[in-house]
Amino acid sequence: MMISKAHCLAVAFVFLATLQHADAGYDPIDPEGNITIKWDVVEWTGDGYRAIVTMSNWQLYRHIQAPGWIMGWTWATKKEVIWNMVGAETREQGDCSKFTGNLPHCCKRTPEVIDLLPGVPYNQQTANCCRGGVLSSYMQDPKTSVASFQVIVGNTGNKNTTIKLPQNFTIMTPGPGYTCSSAKVVPKTKFLSPSGRRITEAFMTWTVKCSYTEQLAHKAATCCVSFSAFYNETIVPCEKCACDCPTNNTTPIITTNGADTNNQRCINRFDPHLPLTLNSTKNNNLQQQPDMLYCTNDMCPVKIHWHIKLNYQEYWRVKITITNRDISRNYTLWNLVARHPNFKNFTESFSFSYKPLTAYGPTNDTAIFWGVKYYNDMLMQAGPSGNVQSEILFRKDSAFTLANGWGFPSHVLFNGDHCVLPHADHYPTLPSSSSTLRAATTTIALLVLFAVALLI
Structure with missing residues (x-):
């Protein structure tokens, strides 16, 4: 079948129009x-x-x-x-x-x-x-x-x-x-x-x-997600350069008035100039100011960690930790949106407020979390007060499994912006059960042979 140039142009036009529509602020x-x-x-x-x-x-x-x-x-x-x-x-x-x-x-x-x-x-x-x-x-x-x-x-x-x-x-x-x-x-x-x-x-x-x-709003992502689970010792970190890549020279030059003269994108948390740098980032006006981050492999201002903590007979439990790595910014009235198929059986959040996002569509697979007022509704600067956490409880259904990364969310948003998730092939895996299965099969076979021998 021959495809004309006009047909190709038409397809390209539709594709570009779709992209323009996607960039116009549409949020599914x-x-x-x-x-x-x-x-x-x-x-x-x-x-x-x-x-x-x-x-x-x-x-x-x-x-x-x-x-x-x-x-x-x-x-x-x-x-x-x-x-x-x-x-x-x-x-x-x-x-x-x-x-x-x-x-x-x-x-x-x-x-x-x-x-x-x-x-x-x-x-x-x-x-x-x-x-x-x-x-x-x-x-x-x-x-x-x-x-x-x-x-x-x-x-x-x-x-x-x-x-x-x-x-x-x-x-x-x-x-x-x-x-x-x-x-x-x-x-x-x-x-x-x-x-x-x-x-x-x-x-x-x-x-x-x-x-x-x-x-x-942002040329690059502003948050990333890391994963871990009780059944695997491996902690899957945020993707490298998920939001940006760190500079080679991570030590800012601080002048006597506290100004950073070489405009570094990140600083070493053990840098002796850190107090001066913190003072230089205080900005009470309404101008957009650059993020001043601790140096990390992913260079994201915010990191969300999703940990599958426990597996009960009828329930399973997840711990969520949100960490602010931006020493120049507080996050007021922060919120977190996550999508997972088991949210239709969500049971309890222990220190975050929660509501299902079911306004559009019949599937209840998305939830919003935010801090409890006067308790953890403000995510402070990077440092001892720079994180909030909660555990959430799900009731199991027929779809529940810990295999193939099912227990991890498919989408995470912080303050309305999408966070970078690890690649699916990096998710924590269940321990190999092949040797256990082989041992069980051998035992059953021996029992069968023994029973047959008694009958003979």
Whole structure:
């Protein structure tokens, strides 16, 4: 059968389109997951409007951790200003030299808005504000998966009914990863009064949807998985260079002010300059900062270890350990997603919170774990407090086996990003039973011969 050039081109086009779709943020575990930004215009002013802006995280397991979200956009008419904000603030005021008297809060054409920190005065707060930009995933805590603020916009240059919508929305966390749609006018939001007896509605409402793409957020993996089991002394480590490869020179050069002059990717944990290096990594601003890792063969900021610990008559037990190797970062409200066929018979988690991810599809084979509040919900920097662990218990079913690596997960994600698993041919194997089987067969044969001899 001859295949034409046109047919080949068509197949290639479909393949490329599939890749583009895969890179566009589609997640088979959470296909409807997104962050939705909603603007509700609730009041007209002399030169613009007052709006309530709400950011809702509808992602089941992906969240925004400290130092928090940054929301940006571009004003449509190039003249708009922000007169005032409640519940948030812009990072820069911009050039407001054209104004006299009371200056606007922000005059930039491309403002960047950040959340306020906890503990600000009450008159600067709105509902769902002031958590330092931390936004929980919907599964972990729906109440803290929403953020909101109020903004008074002026110089709109339009009549109230013909507002030109802001453009080019972005969400930084603080790095990249989210791609936002254009603003779209939707049916007006209805509000219920505090008494619950009166309904009002916004003058105008528009929404923006932002989806996450792991490839945009990270050029390489950020976590890896190692395996072990009670029936094999071998510990299968993370794959070599799973996230990156260590440099040959692992000793950073530290200046008198604590700066690393040669920008090494990792440091030796026994390096005498380590205290200076730790001080140099402290960064309280919202800029994306490079990871400062202990040197390892896999160079992953986070390692997850899955250990098959015990095998009971009706149950089997696994121990999960999550280790932070990044001395420059804490992981706030971390979560772990794992896929294994026996999650449909999951019984108990001893020190992690747990929920099944069964929103899509009939198969209950995926679970999300996260830390218990005020106990292990923050994974601290690398060091003595840089790990959390729990044991989980499964009830056996007819599919249970310890052969061929069945007891290990097929997918693991940390904070929404896929972790590198060991190659399947490296999994811990069961002890060889061939000699035992041969001995048992020989014994049975001798017993049969002995019985036959008695009958003769």
